[in-house]
Amino acid sequence: MTATSAKKTSSAKTSGPSPAVMGTYARQDVVFERGEGSWLISTTGDRYLDLASGIAVNALGHAHPKLVAALTEQAGKLWHTSNLYRVKEQEKLAERLCALTFADKVFMCNSGAEACEGAIKLARRYHFANGNPERWRLITFKSAFHGRTLATLASAGNDKYLEGFGERAPGFDLIDQIGDLAAVEKAIGPETAGIMLEPIQAEGGIRVGSTEFLRGLRALCDQHGLLLVFDEVQCGMGRTGKMWAYERAGITPDVMAIAKAIGGGFPVGAFLATEEAAKGMVPGTHGSTFGGNPLAMAVANAVLDAMTEPGFLDGVAAKGLRFKQLLAGLKDEHPDVIEEVRGEGLLTGLRVKPPAADVVKACMGEKLLTVGAGDNVVRLMPPLNISDEDLGEAVARLSRALKVVAKTAV
Numbered sequence: 398m399t400a401t402s403a404k405k406t407s408s409a410k411t412s413g414p415s416p417a418v419m420g421t422y423a424r425q426d427v428v429f430e431r432g433e434g435s436w437l438i439s440t441t442g443d444r445y446l447d448l449a450s451g452i453a454v455n456a457l458g459h460a461h462p463k464l465v466a467a468l469t470e471q472a473g474k475l476w477h478t479s480n481l482y483r484v485k486e487q488e489k490l491a492e493r494l495c496a497l498t499f500a501d502k503v504f505m506c507n508s509g510a511e512a513c514e515g516a517i518k519l520a521r522r523y524h525f526a527n528g529n530p531e532r533w534r535l536i537t538f539k540s541a542f543h544g545r546t547l548a549t550l551a552s553a554g555n556d557k558y559l560e561g562f563g564e565r566a567p568g569f570d571l572i573d574q575i576g577d578l579a580a581v582e583k584a585i586g587p588e589t590a591g592i593m594l595e596p597i598q599a600e601g602g603i604r605v606g607s608t609e610f611l612r613g614l615r616a617l618c619d620q621h622g623l624l625l626v627f628d629e630v631q632c633g634m635g636r637t638g639k640m641w642a643y644e645r646a647g648i649t650p651d652v653m654a655i656a657k658a659i660g661g662g663f664p665v666g667a668f669l670a671t672e673e674a675a676k677g678m679v680p681g682t683h684g685s686t687f688g689g690n691p692l693a694m695a696v697a698n699a700v701l702d703a704m705t706e707p708g709f710l711d712g713v714a715a716k717g718l719r720f721k722q723l724l725a726g727l728k729d730e731h732p733d734v735i736e737e738v739r740g741e742g743l744l745t746g747l748r749v750k751p752p753a754a755d756v757v758k759a760c761m762g763e764k765l766l767t768v769g770a771g772d773n774v775v776r777l778m779p780p781l782n783i784s785d786e787d788l789g790e791a792v793a794r795l796s797r798a799l800k801v802v803a804k805t806a807v
């Protein structure tokens with residue numbers, strides 16, 4: 398018997414999380430084996446109502462028949478060829494994204510962090526192409542989240558996530574508060590390339606950038622020749638009831654990162670830009686082995702098919718409104734637990750008084766999945782196509798969970 402096989406036997410446990418998975422997450426001890434629309438079914442046969450949506454990814458719920466069909470059909474034809482060749486489905490998705498946005502150019506990648514990292518590179522390259530290589534710094538915001546690569550971590554400046562990883566990637570000038578236009582203006586200098594932010598900070602606690610603030614940023618960028626870079630990885634793709642969160646402010650950015658819901662659960666990301674902003678991204682400046690492969694693109698195109706169906710976004714907006722009204726009712730019932738209802742459309746959050754983790758746990762007890770966020774917020778992000786009945790059921794479960802929390806807090 399070899400040492401290897403002996404080790405295998407001793408670690409073969411029957412229950413509980415496997416020690417073989419690196420312990421970077423404090424996971425809930427539940428395993429899901431099936432999904433149906435807004436519901437997840439665990440290996441123990443329990444049905445959970447999903448207001449986490451895999452962190453705003455499963456925007457069309459689980460096992461959507463059209464996504465399953467698109468994936469399986471493409472799987473039988475072609476998965477991957479690399480970007481050494483033209484990819485028809487990628488060209489199709491890029492053209493559709495341009496038609497749906499301010500953008501003229503799209504680069505496909507596989508995650509939100511990659512999309513933000515690419516957007517940062519593009520912003521720097523723009524000024525380099527203009528003969529201003531010294532303009533490479535981005536103004537960014539605390540409480541933001543742009544991903545877990547070294548540059549995106551530095552761009553959000555979250556000390557907890559940066560600890561132990563050495564010197565921070567340079568090139569970011571952090572503003573304390575989203576909304577502080579005067580501080581942004583003060584931070585603009587001869588090396589500034591652009592301003593990067595989430596129009597609605599999601600991980601940071603559903604902090605909505607006001608229309609006035611976003612317009613102010615646009616004006617500052619125009620005035621100083623800066624690129625406005627929006628990270629719509631979480632707040633984009635219909636989540637707010639508009640296809641893009643920037644539409645609310647009646648302005649457009651020059652660059653935008655997207656991911657999460659665009660693949661409906663298949664890993665897809667992209668960064669988009671105007672032709673002018675993208676002018677530095679010439680052959681050889683960026684790349685991705687997997688980005689935009691036929692399998693991923695088939696699914697993303699199917700997601701767009703569903704989201705561009707007439708009435709889809711209006712439905713999200715209407716559900717968002719109804720949900721907010723129901724949540725306002727819950728706040729009246731539980732002023733001891735809920736401090737504030739936040740958000741736009743179905744990107745909603747409850748700022749709570751007891752620890753947010755306790756509320757998430759109590760919801761879990763009622764078989765309702767929610768996600769914690771910064772600023773002691775509990776995020777509620779149902780699939781965008783959740784039925785009215787399931788939304789009502791979610792509120793009923795939430796109400797029961799809040800009663801449990803209120804009782805234990807006393």
Ligand SMILES: *Cc1c(COP(=O)(O)O)cnc(C)c1O
Nearest residue numbers: 508509510542543544628630631
């Ligand atoms: C989730 C998220 C990211 C990072 O996406 P990953 O796919 O986890 O790399 C970046 N920006 C925002 C706004 C996000 O919500």
